[in-house]
Each structure stands twice: as structure tokens, then as C-alpha cells.
Amino acid sequence: MRSTAPGLSLGPEVKAALAKGMEGPSPWPHVEVGGELGRAAREWLHTNGAGAYASSTVAGMHTRRYHGMLVAALDPPRGRHVLLSHVDVGLDLAEPGARRRPRWELGKHQFPGVDPEATPFYLARFDQDPLPRWTYEVAGGVLEMQLGLVRRENAVVLRYEWRGEQAARLTLRPLLAVRHMHGLLRENGGMSNRVEMRVDSGPDGATYHEVRVQPNRSLPRLCFRYQGTFVGSPDWWRRFEYLAEQERGLDFHEDLWTPGHVDMPVEPGVPAYLVVAAGSLPEGAPEALLEAASAAILAEDPGPSVSLAERKLSIAAASFRCDGCASPGVVAGYPWFEVWGRHALIALPGLYLVPGKVEGAMRVLRALIGEMQGGLVPNRLPDAGGASEYHSADTTLWLFEAARHMICVLGDGHPFVLGELFPALQAAFEAVLRGTRHDVRLTADGLFAAGREGEALTWMDARVQGAAVTPRVGCPVELSALWAKGAETLARLSRAAGDEALAARAERAAKRAREAFRARFWCEETSYPYDVISESPEGPGSFRDPVVRPNALIALAIDPDCFTEEQASALLDRVRLTLVTPAGVRSLAPGEPRYAARYVGDAEARDAACHQGTVWPWLLSFYVRAALRSSSLGEHVLPLLRRLVASAAGNELALGYVAELCDAEPPHLPRGCVAHACSVAELLRAMAWDLPREDGTEPR
Structure with a gap:
């Protein structure tokens, strides 16, 4: 390095920005949302070490065709397909004998002519420490949802923990795209509605239900493991809008397909799981799979x-x-x-x-x-x-x-x-x-x-x-x-x-x-x-x-x-x-x-x-x-x-x-x-x- 040291000559934009400093308290992302949709527009990303990933906005409202909860790498690290786009969550309290139970819809989507800010938004905060975690606050308590991709497998584990004074019930509706990440899905008559169901003992000794579907015969089947009741109701959800794609001048509408929904009872403080995988379900208890994913990132x-x-x-x-x-x-x-x-x-x-x-x-x-x-x-x-x-x-x-x-x-x-x-x-x-x-x-x-x-x-x-x-x-x-x-x-x-x-x-x-x-x-x-x-x-x-x-x-x-x-x-x-x-x-x-x-x-x-x-x-x-x-x-x-x-x-x-x-x-x-x-x-x-x-x- 030369020893001469004339006065530092920088443009004013550089000086102003560098004067602010960039440090913060933690390397792990955290967003205080407080029910404000505008605070939840940032994107998050989580990967599995083999090309598969999950990504969306903090709100869970997709803005890109590439967003999804399981974007699987079928030829790792290549062959990436958006298989599981969303899992919409409905929450209601288990009030015995009640004629009408309070119910909260936690999902957020952009549809034509619908202002997403016109409906309530219950997300209180988002953390990625190291796995993505959403905390929703409703009148009856708090629901925490955590997502973790299984390391080097095309599988995702969703963990739900309810904290309230009484039991609750979750309605989980998977929305499937089953297409290459660069494409978009349109409603068509070629989706297979066939559903296979079975009951089995899980890796942790608990009894789990399994559902298998293969709506797109050119792609692997999707397997779901859960504790609850599956209600088959195959249908199309239409005209999702991805606004980042619109800004890029690209086609930004997509239709998604669902095989039905899972009714899942949850007790306060007791975690419940939904595991979704391409081809076959991963070995290991859901909590152990999450811990392994977390440990790999923390390392x-x-x-x-x-x-x-x-x-x-x-x-x-x-x-x-x-x-x-x-x-x-x-x-x-x-x-x-x-x-x-x-x-x-x-x-x-x-x-x-x-x-x-x-x-x-x-x-x-x-x-x-x-x-x-x-x-x-x-x-x-x-x-x-x-x-x-x-x-x-x-x-x-x-x-x-x-x-x-x-x-x-x-x-x-x-x-x-x-x-x-x-x-x-x-x-x-x-x-x-x-x-x-x-x-x-x-x-x-x-x-x-x-x-x-x-x-x-x-x-x-x-x-x-x-x-x-x-x-x-x-x-x-x-x-x-x-x-x-x-x-x-x-x-x-x-x-x-x-x-x-x-x-x-x-x-x-x-x-x-x-x-x-x-x-x-x-x-x-x-x-x-x-x-x-x-x-x-x-x-x-x-x-x-x-x-x-x-x-x-x-x-x-x-x-x-x-x-x-x-x-x-x-x-x-x-x-x-x-x-x-x-x-x-x-x-x-x-x-x-x-x-x-x-x-x-x-x-x-x-x-x-x-x-x-x-x-x-x-x-x-x-x-x-x-x-x-x-x-x-x-x-x-x-x-x-x-x-x-x-x-x-x-x-x-x-x-x-x-x-x-x-x-x-x-x-x-x-x-x-x-x-x-x-x-x-x-x-x-x-x-x-x-x-x-x-x-x-x-x-x-």
C-alpha cells in the first residue's frame, strides 16, 4: 500500500450513508409486525442444503411465482419445482356446546380487485432464529407456526403450537402448484383427484394419518403426515396475483389446486405437526427433523x-x-x-x-x-x-x-x-x-x-x-x-x-x-x-x-x-x-x-x-x-x-x-x-x- 495519505475525497452520498452505521443486535432476522400488513412485505428465504427452498413475504402473501413453502429440487440441486405453495390456516376455539365459535383466517393472498388490507391481519411478529417462525395473536390466545425444511430432502415440517386458556382447532388447507419454478399453473382438467389414505405409527411412536396425492402424473406424489382428520374436497383456488411479477412486466396470475383440508385439534402448549414431502416421507420424528435443520444453520x-x-x-x-x-x-x-x-x-x-x-x-x-x-x-x-x-x-x-x-x-x-x-x-x-x-x-x-x-x-x-x-x-x-x-x-x-x-x-x-x-x-x-x-x-x-x-x-x-x-x-x-x-x-x-x-x-x-x-x-x-x-x-x-x-x-x-x-x-x-x-x-x-x-x- 502506498504511504501517501491525502484527504479522504468521497461523494456526499457515500459519506452520508457510511455515517449511519449498519450494525444491529443479532444476526437472526426479526420483524415486529403488530398486525400491520405493510410491515410484512419483506421477503424471507430458507434452504435445505441441496437446492430446495421455501420463501415468501413475511406476511405469507406470495408476490413471486417462485414463492412457496416447498420448492423441491427433484434433481438436486436442479429440477426445482414449486410443489406446496401455501398451507392456509384457519383457527377456531373448541367451545363445547357453542352454536357459533370464534374463527380466525390467518392466511393472506392478493386477488383481483380485493384489497388485502381490508381484512384483519393477526401476525404479531416474525423471527428466523434460525428457522422461520410466525407468531399470530387472536382474542383467544397465541398461535406460533414454525417451518423447517428437512436437510437435503424434499420435505418440509410445519410445527403449530397454540397457547391459550382452552383447546383450539386448526383447519389446514394445502394449496399446490406442482409445476416448474419458472412456470405458472392454470386451472385444467388434467389434475388427478385420487387420494390414498393410511394410518401408521410415526417415528416418535405416535399414531399419524397419511395422505398421498399425485395431481400431476409427471411429478412425484406428495405425501402428508399429520394427527387429525382429512376432509377430501378437491378444488381450484383461482387468480392469485403475484405483484412482483407484475412489476417485472410478466404474467402474474396463477390458479392453485387443493386436495382438501386437515382438521387438527390442538391443546395449549402441545405442538402439532404437518409434514409434507415429495415422493416419500422422511424418517425421524418431526421435532427431531426441525432440530436437525436448526442445528445445521446454527453451525x-x-x-x-x-x-x-x-x-x-x-x-x-x-x-x-x-x-x-x-x-x-x-x-x-x-x-x-x-x-x-x-x-x-x-x-x-x-x-x-x-x-x-x-x-x-x-x-x-x-x-x-x-x-x-x-x-x-x-x-x-x-x-x-x-x-x-x-x-x-x-x-x-x-x-x-x-x-x-x-x-x-x-x-x-x-x-x-x-x-x-x-x-x-x-x-x-x-x-x-x-x-x-x-x-x-x-x-x-x-x-x-x-x-x-x-x-x-x-x-x-x-x-x-x-x-x-x-x-x-x-x-x-x-x-x-x-x-x-x-x-x-x-x-x-x-x-x-x-x-x-x-x-x-x-x-x-x-x-x-x-x-x-x-x-x-x-x-x-x-x-x-x-x-x-x-x-x-x-x-x-x-x-x-x-x-x-x-x-x-x-x-x-x-x-x-x-x-x-x-x-x-x-x-x-x-x-x-x-x-x-x-x-x-x-x-x-x-x-x-x-x-x-x-x-x-x-x-x-x-x-x-x-x-x-x-x-x-x-x-x-x-x-x-x-x-x-x-x-x-x-x-x-x-x-x-x-x-x-x-x-x-x-x-x-x-x-x-x-x-x-x-x-x-x-x-x-x-x-x-x-x-x-x-x-x-x-x-x-x-x-x-x-x-x-x-x-x-x-x-x-
Whole structure:
């Protein structure tokens, strides 16, 4: 780090937001609702460690097609289907002889022309500590409902505990969607009404009733276990409205099907359970299943010895890890992102290496290496199955970067490093040298080039009407830096493997790339690197794009040897003054002609704005690493970086998680995918791995 320390120069929005502080008393989400529907609009997320999840608003009023109480991963962590959408709860008191008993309907839904605030709302509070828990208050007492997904199984346990002076009765009505998470269900005549019923002794020795239904014959049956009476009354509930989908310009109506309802008597202080599973019911007593789910999440909390923000990120990171599946992978984000190679490789240090889960990291890398074709790593493994997709130029380069971190943890001579990583990197290296699909190739002077007109092969891959919004065809700045650093990593491994010839070739490739980078990427007019340049510096078709984007920041964080000390300092000054915000790093500098301040509108409008200014939290980690080496702020940069990372980590869309992106201008509202693997992982990495702690100790 440079020793000079001029005055801290930040925009007023950054100063104001950082002055507020982001800390709170607990890493576990809590919302005081008090019967006010407006306080219950935040989203929550709960996962099972194998791709399945449950999610909705705190009110339980779905706003997305992706919301549900059991979104099962039928090909873990892929094949996700919304099976159980809701379980509506009715509550009445057991008053013997009473002609009319008080009854409360606890569910909330949005229907056409109906104001949900016009009907009573009984939710007093919501807690996720660590399992989601709702506390409803009615005139006769309090009902507490807890939800827990069975670890690595497509099953959910719902626990109901009534606290009142007299017994009560619950009416539980499951509402089923039974469709892929990207779809919507419409009333149709193809649903099977057949119901199988049985009575059995449960794992805890109690007598349980079971109901089995398979309304969609192409999907597994759904099994229900409960203590009570099932009343069969198959029917459709119509025209649920999902307002977040409407805001996104998408179809937002759905019909849901129910096989009937369960009448369940409840005694004060005695818990009752409803277990719902795909295929077959899980083994184990309901309470034990909940305790196991709770223990798995609690184990992710590093405890009060670290900051509250780090604790939250550590807990959130577990939701994306699915390395215990038959096909290990990383869910790129909830609720709609799939298993993507680029996201898995970028997020791998934060998700796995920071918490010391090295075996899981090896399983994820092994699975991606197993999917390589022609030296390329797949960028998308479709949720609905089918062939892997190789529609990116940078995913394979991120494999080199992930491998570099694995080597630092495992050492050069580890069997996984030499036996699996080294051959994969060698195959990727040779593929680039000879050229491969999407015109991935090297230029005459050794820079990394990719793409044809109209393609979007980097992380800036948004499209409108099939055309790339930010195509970046040619030599993108961050890809040449990734290539240079990757070749250096391969040279190191080649020496460890005893292949001096390959080591020499890789060293030459790194040297040529860095020399060409220094010669061609720096723009004197902007004191900032060009974002993309043409393969040839001169002649027909040559170009240099001087637009200020954060990709040069990625390049500096990955391979500082591509820059002089003065260039690195100037680059960071420009980033700090124009791109850095309290929520992350802008994707385009204000003042550029295509700058978009808000990520709003229909799908086409959002995609058009996606990389034209929107703030990306995960990029802040690259700013941290680059600034620690080269910032002109000297020692004054440390408190700034700590506060920026904590601020970005606290800008939540879903409780306890960091979203995919944010608006470019204050208040930087979070948008997009509500829980993003790279956002969580990179902020956790910066906080726990890169930044020295405030007490002077080294990061973990």
C-alpha cells in the first residue's frame, strides 16, 4: 500500500450513508409486525442444503411465482419445482356446546380487485432464529407456526403450537402448484383427484394419518403426515396475483389446486405437526427433523467474536452450497437463478475457503471439471435438465482464478491439485492457444480475445430482443488480466508436476499478455484503461472503448502486474470518485451517455439498464483487494473499506441476504435476484479474508 495519505475525497452520498452505521443486535432476522400488513412485505428465504427452498413475504402473501413453502429440487440441486405453495390456516376455539365459535383466517393472498388490507391481519411478529417462525395473536390466545425444511430432502415440517386458556382447532388447507419454478399453473382438467389414505405409527411412536396425492402424473406424489382428520374436497383456488411479477412486466396470475383440508385439534402448549414431502416421507420424528435443520444453520454462525455483518454473511453463504448432492454445485441465486459455472467459480473462495469447507470446494470443482468440453467450463447447467451450455468466454478463465486460491490452501503438491486441477487448466490453456468456440483465441500480441458481433460472453451478458446490450466483442480488459494471471498459475503447477516445457510456455504467455496489456489498454485521456479494444491496434476495424466501467478494477485486483504503480493509483481514484457507492460498485460511470439511474420497468427496460450504471455488491470485493495494494489514501483506506463492505452487506432485499444488484443512485434500492451467491460470497471474503481486523489481528 502506498504511504501517501491525502484527504479522504468521497461523494456526499457515500459519506452520508457510511455515517449511519449498519450494525444491529443479532444476526437472526426479526420483524415486529403488530398486525400491520405493510410491515410484512419483506421477503424471507430458507434452504435445505441441496437446492430446495421455501420463501415468501413475511406476511405469507406470495408476490413471486417462485414463492412457496416447498420448492423441491427433484434433481438436486436442479429440477426445482414449486410443489406446496401455501398451507392456509384457519383457527377456531373448541367451545363445547357453542352454536357459533370464534374463527380466525390467518392466511393472506392478493386477488383481483380485493384489497388485502381490508381484512384483519393477526401476525404479531416474525423471527428466523434460525428457522422461520410466525407468531399470530387472536382474542383467544397465541398461535406460533414454525417451518423447517428437512436437510437435503424434499420435505418440509410445519410445527403449530397454540397457547391459550382452552383447546383450539386448526383447519389446514394445502394449496399446490406442482409445476416448474419458472412456470405458472392454470386451472385444467388434467389434475388427478385420487387420494390414498393410511394410518401408521410415526417415528416418535405416535399414531399419524397419511395422505398421498399425485395431481400431476409427471411429478412425484406428495405425501402428508399429520394427527387429525382429512376432509377430501378437491378444488381450484383461482387468480392469485403475484405483484412482483407484475412489476417485472410478466404474467402474474396463477390458479392453485387443493386436495382438501386437515382438521387438527390442538391443546395449549402441545405442538402439532404437518409434514409434507415429495415422493416419500422422511424418517425421524418431526421435532427431531426441525432440530436437525436448526442445528445445521446454527453451525454456520462463527459467533460473537466477529462482527455482526460477518456473522450474517457466514450464515447466508450456506444457502448457496449444494456440494453434498450427487451432482455438486452452487446455486447462483434465489429464487430464480440456476446452477451457473461463472458464479460458482467467482463465489468459491467466499462460500467455501473462508469458512474452511475445502472438501466441498473440491467436490464443486470436480463436478465443473467433469462437464468441460473442448477445454471450456460450462456457464449454465439448466435447471430443467438437458445439455450444459458454454455460452461464455470468461467462465473458463475464472477456473484459473479459483484454482489459484485452492493451491494457496492445499499446496502445489496436493493430489487434487496435481491430479485434477492441473490437467483441467492445461486443457483450457491449450484450447485458448488453438482457438475454440465463440472465437475464443489469442491476438497476435498475446491478449485474450473472444466473440462475434452481437454476442455477450462476459459477466455483462444482458440481452434485449436477442441482441447483447453490452457485447464487448474484442479484447475485454478483465479477460486479458485473467488470462495473464491464469497462465502464471499454470506455470506454477507445471513446475510442481515436473513439466518444465509447459511451465516455460505458460510463463511466456503471461509475459506477452502483460506486455501487450501495458502497451495497449491505458487511456491517457481518461487516466483509466479502455474497457474493450480491438484485436489489432491499427487498421480497418480497430477501436478502443474509453467508457469507464468497473472491469478495469477487476483486472487490477486479479493481476496488478498488468499496471504500473501510477496507473493503479489513478485507476482507483477514478473508481472511488465515480463508481463506488455504499451499496457496491456501479457498472457505468455517471455522465456516460448510456448511464441508467434506476433498474425498473418491464423485462426489456431492466435488461437495457442492467449494466449501464446498476450497482453490483460483489464488485466491492475487488475494490477492497486493489485498494489494499495501491490506494493513494494510504492507511486511511482501511476504515473506509470496512464501512463500505458493512454498508453493502446491510442493504437487504430478503432478510439476511445481499441482492444481485441495486439502483445506481441513492437510496440504492436493492433489485433483481433477492439472494445472490457472488454478492454474499465476495463481501464475506472481503470482510473475513482480505481486510485486517480492527483489533489488528489478521483476517481468517
